[in-house]
Amino acid sequence: xxxxxxxxxxxxxxxxxxxxxxxxxxxxxxxxxxxxxxxxxxxxxxxxxxxxxxxxxxxxxxxxxxxxxxxxxxxxxxxxxxxxxxxxxxxxxxxxxxxxxxxxxx
Numbered sequence: 001x002x003x004x005x006x007x008x009x010x011x012x013x014x015x016x017x018x019x020x021x022x023x024x025x026x027x028x029x030x031x032x033x034x035x036x037x038x039x040x041x042x043x044x045x046x047x048x049x050x051x052x053x054x055x056x057x058x059x060x061x062x063x064x065x066x067x068x069x070x071x072x073x074x075x076x077x078x079x080x081x082x083x084x085x086x087x088x089x090x091x092x093x094x095x096x097x098x099x100x101x102x103x104x105x106x
Contacts, residue, residue: 002053004060006030018065020045020057030061034071041066041078046085054080 004027006018014034020027020043028045041061049057058078066076
């Protein structure tokens with residue numbers, strides 16, 4: 001049986017983002033966006049789960065995160081992707097590259 005744990009990465013008044021862990025291993029992430037009637041979820045898995053495993057994960061996300069948000073909803077729409085992380089990019093990365101490029105041209 002999976003041992004799902006969620007670590008919040010970000011939160012606004014209408015959205016949340018979590019890393020998904022299964023025990024000590026990172027499984028992926030889920031981003032939730034709350035509207036007045038629907039909660040939209042995007043799940044990105046870093047390893048393959050079968051259909052029943054995906055359905056179980058969605059149920060846990062619904063019970064542990066969405067229901068605890070105490071936001072009324074008519075539906076939960078979940079889009080699931082499977083893939084690998086290529087990288088994490090931020091302004092700092094691009095600023096560092098620009099600085100390095102600037103010093104190489106002198």
